[in-house]
Amino acid sequence: MSSIAPRYRIGLIANRAHQDAPDSALVQLLTGSRHRIESLQPELIVVGRTLDAIGQMNLLPGYEHLVRFPYGRHGGLMKLVSRTVDEDPERTLDAVIYLIDPVDPSSTFPEAVALKRQCVIHGKPFLSTLAGAQEWFELEALANGAAPDASLDDRFRLGQEGIALIAHDAMKSRMLELAEKHFAVLDQFAFRCATGTTGGLLNQLAMKIKGEAGRHWVKPFLSGPLGGDAQIAELILEQQCRRVLFLEDPHVARQHEADIQLLERAARTVTAYASCMSDVKWGDRWLTLIGQRAQ
Template identity: 85%
Template sequence: MTSSTTRYRIGLAANRAHQDAPNSALVQLLQGSRARIEALQPELVVVGRTLDAIGHLGLLPGYPHIERFPYGRQGGLMKLVSRVVDSDPARMLDAIIYLIDPVDPSSTFPEAVALKRQCVIHGKPFLSTLAGAQEWFELEAIAGGAAPDPARDGSFRLADEGIALIAHDSMKTRMLQLAERHFDVLDSFGFRCATGTTGGLLNELAVKIKGEAGRNWVKPFLSGPLGGDAQIAELILEHECRRVLFLEDPHVARQHEADIQLLERAARTVTGYASCMSDEKWGDRWLTLINQRQVR
């Protein structure tokens, strides 16, 4: 949150398939997280058609903190990008919820790609799955003093959960620092995996901390360019790995961009199950908050 007295400002959009059905991701998010929204009282900056769907479906009746942005075809997503980078606290967005349908081509438009990239650059959560958005509301409400929602206990039994830890070359040192800082909570996961070099480095860190017991702390897959992302994507699709912490460097050209997109696409395919975090700042806060929320 921008300050202790300023409410969150959240950009909200959803692809068409996540808007229209009575059990759509948008419905599940706003109905299932209504108590959290009431507790946090965020200002929701909503792209046109998504706001139309909210009204048509009777979601958030009477909620006072909503700003309407234009339809996507009229620049709504472009304006969200601008607000992510804005330095004015009255205009800037603290997080983006963009519920992406993996088969909707609009999610590959330049404004959609730029929206995620600028969130990564500016250290703001980019939440593109239902599970990720639900978890954000849960954790931030708890950070604000709310009691845990027992209905969500299942996904916070970390001993039964898997997490993937991935980092671009320029971010590997930061991943190691993050993992060392939050080693206890990462150690409480039942399963950890990583691509190539990152996995080897994390196992070295675990040996330093745990001795021989840390030798196979992380299951290493192939490097990303050789298919490691695809191997982890299969785990996501099989509901064996719910969360991905992928420290991306948005400033370098990435020859294996398709592999990265495959990993995100897998999470969005099982939108109610999986989530991806793509920047160090949100990853650090997420690990702090999930440690508070986990069911032991």
């Protein structure tokens, strides 16, 4: 392990259902990833009620790098949005962990939607599931010289895992660039699926690389507006597809926004199992690190 761990700055908030119970997602994250937090020493910028829960359940005893933000109703979430876009390296967030309960209406408030959108625009990981947050800590610790956590090995046996690859029209070329750059890693997955057009383009890429063996490299579902997102959501709910790389274009109005939310909602419903990556920068780093972890 590196003698001097870098300091990250992470925004942290959990919906009420994910922080009140002894087996809640917040408890599982901060107890299961405690050794990673202690090695990385991130500064955790925590919205009021979530920090209250951390203290009441004694989840990070003695941890020095906790900063309180106001309660959500007093603007705490809005301040996280501002810190996400802040250019000052002493203030800006490196990632946001927002453990979202899919039936909590506060996750659809404007500040919650804006937080994710700005993370996508500025290339900051937006981690809305327990599995996604656990994986982020594991991969960043690995990148900083830590040994793999053997208790997580099953998640990184890619030959038993599925991944969904989805991209909006303006992002399809970026998806192809990522897929070509990280083809060897993606090729290790047991299966790959995608919505219509993206799936066809990825299969063309695979044929260029693998010849005829790449013809069915990706299983294409319907296009997103015609229900492809819903088909992949079912795979997530049945725990047949753990990871989704969904390159979103945050700058255009999307007529099938409900379908996109359905896919994310499915991942958050099985929060301890599934994770979504939504931007090119984190997707690129994630594929690099998961390739190292899988070895």
